[in-house]
Amino acid sequence: MIHPVIMAGGTGSRLWPLSRQLNPKQFLKLTDDHLSMLQLTLDRLNGLDCSEPLLICNEEHRFLTAEQMRQSGYLEPDIILEPCGRNTAPAIALAALTLTAKAAADDDPLMLVLAADHLIQDVDAFQAGIKRAVPLAEQGKLVTFGIVPTHAETGYGYIQRGQGLSEGSFEVSRFVEKPDLDTAESYLTSGDYLWNSGMFMFSARRYLQELQTYRPDILAICQAALDDAREDLDFTRVNADIFAECPEDSIDYAVMEKTDNAAVVALDAGWSDIGSWSALWEVSEKDGDGNSFTGDVIAHDTATTLVRADNRLVATVGVENLVIIETKDALLVAHKDRVQDVKKVVERIRNDGRHEHMNHREVYRPWGVYDSIDNGTRYQAKHITVKPGAKLSVQMHHHRAEHWVVVSGTARVTNGDKTYLVTENQSTYIPIGQVHSLENPGVIDLELIEVQSGSYLGEDDIVRFEDRYGRS
Incomplete structure (x- = not known):
């Protein structure tokens, strides 16, 4: 059985302004009207002999990841949270250690490592390539998937093919x-080179052996961080202080370029990493x-x-x-020839102290969206939408008061020592310093307009006393 490991980190800054730090491209519907890039990645596993996938994502994306997995039918998703980004070698090590810890002593889980934000247009060809890789991985090979190039591309790394296997x-x-x-162009003409896709297959124990050989420092820290992990809802939280000490390194540099056991499977499946707006135009x-x-x-x-016009006529x-x-x-x-420089705009926004690199106007929370x-x-x-059965944290604010007007649905409001229902066209007022909470007890979305007033309106003016989603 194949154990899919999906890496869902990254911020996709070259796809700004659609991709933002708190809602990056893997969670966006870029190439499909109904499914995000992550959900398309999950969908193309259907038909393979797979276990349920193991996801690795940034802590700040945890609720978005879990919700999209639930929408894809994974009601109890298995998600490892990275407290900070340390590139792919440590991320895959966390997954390999997790899988081997759950496996029997004589079992060596077969890992299929995928990125959450790639496009593959020919799913049948993709799955055929996966099946060709299985016997190689079972023989101890560390298999990467090389994309048959369609043009002379300067934005990808390449893999030179060796002897046929x-x-x-x-x-x-x-x-x-x-x-x-x-x-x-010379690589394309020779026919001996493939694009490096960043997708892999190998056994978990084999990867850990190679990491022990070439980067034992990474393996030791990942093991220590996982030994002190804790379970939280759908998430595994590794020890943040320990993991922060881990060196940053990609699997390519840490293992694949050093091992004598690397193999490549050629894949011609309409692949793209959608790394820029011009790449999206091409597909x-x-x-x-x-x-x-x-x-x-x-x-x-x-x-x-x-x-792409999301809100008005262009x-x-x-x-x-x-x-x-x-x-x-x-x-x-x-200009399409300059889209790689979009990241410089994002850097300027960040350096100027603005927020447009971080959030959209719409911000997703575990209870809904505002x-x-x-x-x-x-x-x-704010226009606030609370999902049925969801509840915001019990909280208070030092610098702002809030006035809530219910537009649709029913709200259960805790306001100091009182709890009461507020229905359509009714309103309530939360004074500065008042402990309060908001819950949707109904079976349809609760929609309301919130008007905040005060000397400071930042999202960090929240003191939480109780939160069902584990937020501090």
């Missing part, structure tokens, strides 16, 4: 860094002028342009080779 499978001759254009459906439009778009004399006249991305709080206009619809010097208005 079986149909579509080879020893690894060497890994090479991202090349310049001339070198990439999107286009009209006769090479345009890809999503949302309310009117175009005149426009060619080879990507437009009109274009006499342009070509552009990327135009509209969200509730930001607008990006970039949309900051308006704000001023001493006020802020």
Whole structure:
């Protein structure tokens, strides 16, 4: 049986303003109207002989990850939380240690390591490649999946094929860094090179043996952090202080480029890492002028342009080779040849002390979502949606009062020492310093408008006394 391990970290800053630090690209519906990139990754496992997947994600994405897994049918998801990012070698070590700890002494779990934010258009070809890798991994090989290149790409690392092992499978001759254009063209012409996809298959114990050989420091810290882990709802929380001491290293540098047991399976399955807006344009459906439009778009004399309009009409006249991305709080206009520089805009936003790199106007919480619809010097208005049966923490604020107006559904409000129901078109007032909570006791979404007023309206002005979701 294959044990899928899905790495769902990362922030996808090149896909700003759609991808934000607290809602990055793996949780977005970029290539499908109904499923996020993570959910598509889970979906393409159907038909393989797999256990339920083990997810690894950043702590700040834990509730978003769990909710999307539940929507995909995994009602009791298994999620390891990284308190800080330390690259792929430690993340995979945590997964391998977790799987071996649960396995019998004579069992060596077979790991399929996948990224949560890749696109694979030909699922049958993908699954055929996975099946070709199984016997190699069972023989002790550390298998990576190399993508058959379609053009001279300078944004990917490459793998040079060595001696053939079986149909579509080879020893690894060497890994090479991202090349310049001339070198990439020579790789394409030779036919001996594959794109490095960052997907792997190997047995858990085999990976740990190789890590012990080449990076025992990483293995020791991961083991210590996991030994002092605690279970919290759907999550495994490793010891944050111990894990923070772990060196950062990728699996490529830590193991794959050093081992004598690397193998590569060639994969031609319509793969893309959707690493930029131009990459999304390349895999999107286009009209006769090479345009890809999503949302309310009117175009005149426009060619080879990507437009995503999430909230309002976007009109274009006499342009070509552009990327135009509209969200509730930001607008990006970039030439397709310069989309790799979007990350520089994100750096500028962060350095200027702004927040648009962190959150959308809509912010997801374990109990639902809120949309900051308006704000001023001493006020802020939010549209809050609370899921059936969900409850916000019991809390208080030092600097703001809140006025709640119920638009739809029923709210159970705790306001000081009183608890009462507030229904549609009714309202209630929470004074500064009052301990309070909000719950949806009904079977439909609770929607309300919250108007905050006070001298400070930041999200860190929350003192929690009780929280069913384990937040401090």
